[in-house]
Amino acid sequence: MTTLLKSATIIDTSSRYHKQTKDILITNGCIAKIGNNIPTKANYEVLALDNLHVSPGWFDTSVSFGEPGYEERETLQHGVQVAAKSGFTHVAVNPNTNPVIDNKSAVEFLINKTNGAATTVLPIGALTQQSKGVEMSEMYDMQQSGAIAFGDYNAPVSNDNLLKIALLYAQNFDGLVLSFPKNNAIAGEGVANEGKNSTLLGLKGVPALAEELQISRDLFLLEYTGGKLHIPTISTAKSVQLIKEAKEKGLDVTCSVAVHNLILTDDELHGFEATKKVTPPLRTEEDKKALIQGVKEGVIDMITSDHNPIDIEHKKVEFSTAKDGTIGLESAFGALNTILDLETIVSCLSTNPRKRFNVELVSIKEGEKASLTIFNPNRSYTFSKQRIISTSKNSIFLGKKLKGKTYGIYNNNQLILNS
Known part of the structure; x- marks a missing residue:
């Protein structure tokens, strides 16, 4: 052709x-x-x-499809079409399926099911078995089968020693470990950013501290163990500062931010629309400005749509009981293009994620x-x-x-x- x-x-x-x-x-x-x-x-x-x-093909590092287990949300076949039409040549698919992607057979299923598609699917294997945070998964076997990184989607590893061992073990095969930044003990049953709006609306809050404490712990562990750590979807000003300081120390850490956390704030919650319920939650205007500055300065390495389809039965319900998540592939570029220049967008959607997740770099050359x-x-x-x-x-x-x-x-x- x-x-x-x-x-x-x-x-x-x-x-x-x-x-x-x-x-x-x-x-x-x-x-x-x-x-x-x-x-x-x-x-x-x-x-x-x-x-x-035209630009080098975009790569989204956090995409959820439903299959296997939640095909009513999105099948793999349809999901890759969505990604392609949204401008993404590569997507890293999260392991939040049923069963969880925590073994080589599950990784191979994703790759084989999407073989031949225009958009390349790159599986993220679960860091722990069934993403329960108790026992480490078969990371090496999964990498040999095509997994590009290891993390439990939107599920923090609360066991400090488990994350320490994972960071040490992954160094044997140059594996990339993902650690979701949330301290569940602090976050509790919160459903929105803890602050003025959550108080006015009577919603249980998720303090910024819940994210920042976890990031501080992860960075201490990384400094002790060495290895490669990626912190997905940060959302607070203090998180940006913590990661900036860690990079200045020479730690091998990267991070991402979700498109919606760069564009929207918790002022959006006044209509109690469940479509605005996401993890991490929408934060304050101050946080949003710090995140944008973090992207421009290169502290935040990449931007993700954090695409997470949720069926109507679990989304069109009361705000507090709705499942967290938003689709984002279709709107990612149009939203980012309202706040960032094209060079920065391409860097955060293509060059930087490809480097970190060891995906082939491409350039527009003969x-x-x-x-x-x-x-x-x-x-x-x-x-x-x-x-x-x-x-x-x-x-x-x-x-x-x-x-x-x-x-x-x-x-x-x-x-x-x-x-």
Whole structure:
């Protein structure tokens, strides 16, 4: 297959064509030529779209699909289509399935079930058996089968010694350990950020301290053991400061932030809409500003949609009893594009996560493998249900003004476009 992208503005700081508008000819999955006015032939698939931009393919490091076990939320087959049309060439899939992805057979199931899809699925294996935080999982076996990291999704490891052993053990095979930043004893039964809004609304609070205590513990353990630690979805100003100090010490730690924690605050909770109930919770304006600054300074390495489809039976209920989670693949770029420049977005959605999770780096150069995200950064719109591709519709961004449309991706020798 030969595909010609016409008049594409390239966003790729590793390419000499960065910020230049060029034609890109792709043959058999590789970039054959980049130039001005490349002639069209009869057998070419030509892509000429309004304000066409391309960047190295985006990689979301925290995506949940339902299958196996919760297919009513999202099947793997449909989930990878959602990811592709949302601009993601790679997704790391969380182990919060039933059964939990905590062994090599489960990892191989995810890979085999999505083999041949345009979006590449990269499993995250559970750090502990059944994600219960009691016994360590078969990390080495899972890595040999294709797992790229190990963590219990939205479930903290409360046993200090277990995390210590995991950090030590993973060094034998250069494994990446994820530790969700939440101290359950402090968080208790909280459902919203502890502060003015939770008090006014009569909602049980989750103190910022619950996150910060856990991060402090994790960093002390990392300093003791060595190894590689990734802290997913931080949400407070103090968390940014703690990780900044750890990096200055030379600790091998990275972190991510969810798109919604960069855009929204707990002021959103006044309508008691369960779509706004997420983990970690929406925090304050001060926290939001610190997170954005953390991204711009490089303290926060990557941004994730933290896409988590929840079926209507568990979401369209009273706020306090609703399951936490929001879908986010479809709205990720449009939301980020309202607060960050394109270079920062591409760095946090492509370059940095690929480096940390040991996924092949790509660049828009002749002779390189074509793994591209295709988008228009200038189209503004209100995000509505009509724009949701996911089976579940629990989007935190419904009704919000977004900017930027993803046209789709070119990856694995396939062009997938968002209609």
